[in-house]
Amino acid sequence: MSGTGPLVVVGDALLDVDLLGAVERVAPDAPVPVLDVVEEVPRPGGAALAALLAARDGREVVLVTPLGDDEGAQRLRALLAGTVRVVGLPWTGTTAVKTRVRSAGQSLVRIDTGGAPGSVTAVTPEAEQVLQGAGAVLVADYGRGATASEPLRALLAATAVRVPVVWDPHPRGSAPVAGVRLVTPNAAEAAGASGVPGKGVGPAAAQAQELVRRWGATAVSVTLGARGALVSYGDGAPLVVPAPPVACVDPCGAGDRFASAAAGLLADGALPTEAVQGAVAAASAFVAAGGAASVRVDAPAPAAAPPAGGSVAEPTSGSAADVIARVRAAGGTVVATGGCFDLLHAGHVATLEAARALGDCLVVCLNSDDSVRRLKGPERPLQTEDDRARVLGALGCVDAVVVFGEDTPEAVLAELRPDVWAKGGDYAGADLPEARLVQGWGGAAVVLPYLDGRSTTSLVATARRTGTIDLDALAGATRPTTHHSTKQESA
Structure with a gap:
């Protein structure tokens, strides 16, 4: 273990809601499908989803996040109660709520409410104490202001000297602090942040090399969707970790699963390349089970992330339960x-x-x-x-x-x-x-x-x-x- 403390997730927490139903007719007054809603499924989103997934790996997890006193924040706290300890940072904005209207496993429309811009007004003593005792840290930046606070960034930089820090960036977020062990942009984020154009393995290698230098990180891993992930230390040939072929209908949440698995494996003492191998396997299994749509707070926890060797997690009764729940929710x-x-x-x-x-x-x-x-x-x-x-x-x-x-x-x-x-x-x-x-x-x-x-x-x-x-x-x-x-x- 790199540290004996909890895995601390820092970032923007969102509330996700799926409205699940069946479409069997068209509205008489307009050429639009009519959804008969049969179930509303709320779940933690953003950094809160990453924290929940890490906790379901059997880890002690603390979420440090800006939270107001609105209804969305109250629902988030209730959803995480008993699984993830929540340490709120004073926040002047409101909780973002993302509602997906879904039928037969497909999203018909997404409705975003809340999420008024704000800023972190202070880093509380409780948050400082949690970060000082962390065994590893995951920063889940969703571009809503959590990582823009200079006192919080200084605290994260000091933490990165002692324990592994994984930074999952966002185009509208802040750049990672120097000394981060692993940064995990997707292909579009890597291209935008590096200024190196192009898609695919070749451009991703050049983008990762540039970002290691620019961000002062130990390693950068560019996630490539169905192609897996590439990880570079800046010098020498990068490692490409292929993803196993899986049927993917809804990749929502794959990045959170990747980052949370990588952070947990680094906390256990894995090298960045080993952590990326395990994270690819974990994210692939997550997507195969239905992605974020399969996450239910009252459902059995899925299998833990695979060990640092990177082997693909075998299917389990937990993943079967997730698949069945997803299909039944869609009327299948x-x-x-x-x-x-x-x-x-x-x-x-x-x-x-x-x-x-x-x-x-x-x-x-x-x-x-x-x-x-x-x-x-x-x-x-x-x-x-x-x-x-x-x-x-x-x-x-x-x-x-x-x-x-x-x-x-x-x-x-x-x-x-x-x-x-x-x-x-x-x-x-x-x-x-x-x-x-x-x-x-x-x-x-x-x-x-x-x-x-x-x-x-x-x-x-x-x-x-x-x-x-x-x-x-x-x-x-x-x-x-x-x-x-x-x-x-x-x-």
Whole structure:
């Protein structure tokens, strides 16, 4: 750990509200869609969202932010209560409220209210004490005046000498103070701040190099959306961290997830390049789960940010719950299927694609390693549950993967309660064992055609006969063993 204190988030807090509904008709008096609102979902926005996401990584988080005494500020405090400690700075402006009107996972219009300009009139002793005891700091600048206060900037500069500071900038905000460990502009922000034109990896490398010099930062990471991120120390070749392919409908909040994950990893002692790798993985998983639209204060916390090695976080029941909540809020249909998926083949893919076409999301219930051994024998599975989940999660037709340890999926189905339970054609002509359970909450169980001649058993038999794959060695790799990390061995 670089510091033993909390992660302190400094910046402009906003209130975000989603009005979710269905559009099924056009207004009789004008050619506009009519939205029947079924739910209002408020959530912290701006620096407050970054603080909430960091807290859901299991960290102690303090938010230092300008707050007035208006209704928006009161709702923000209530949304963060019990999760993030809020330290308000005296503020002459009003809380910005951003309301998105959404249907079927898409935003129809955004309405901004509040947000009257103001200034921080003082840095309170409480805010000074929090920053002096911080283990790391994230500055989430949304260009509304939080970082323009000279006393606060001086305090942040002094803090950057002691602990890692990550600065997430904004075109209308203030330049980072000198000595920041990592600055995280997006491509447009990097081009504007550096004066170096162009888009793509080549221009981003030149922009990051210039910004390291201009801002006096240790490193600058330019986020490139679906292409991942580039990180530069100013000299030498930059590191490009590719993003895993994910289906992205709403990227809102991805920058906050990136910055909060990077700050947390730097607090744990990661290098900037390691922190960026972990942040790319965390932001990709966040977007795949629905982005900011999937964040609900009363929902289960999502999986923590990945370790500093940068591996992509595996799909979990938490991400499945987020996907299902998002689809249901938009009035969509949730489809689930299940199996071992030990050697993924064309028959599996055909069934998964057919299942996804039945609704608006597909959750795969995956047998754990122990479950597969009980069902298939001691030489199976050929691949670990983590590897099987990652391969499945990489398919465009799969929205989430849930691993279950029982021999049958009844327990996980009762938790997920899908609208449709779909199985491959080897069940044709027989009642699905889970049908009665699914029908109990109004769902349906269906059978999908299966490609003839495709099965894991036949693939294994062919491989053994031809010797094309050492299946014994592969199966042995999935059996329980005792592992010692490099750190443990050297301790």
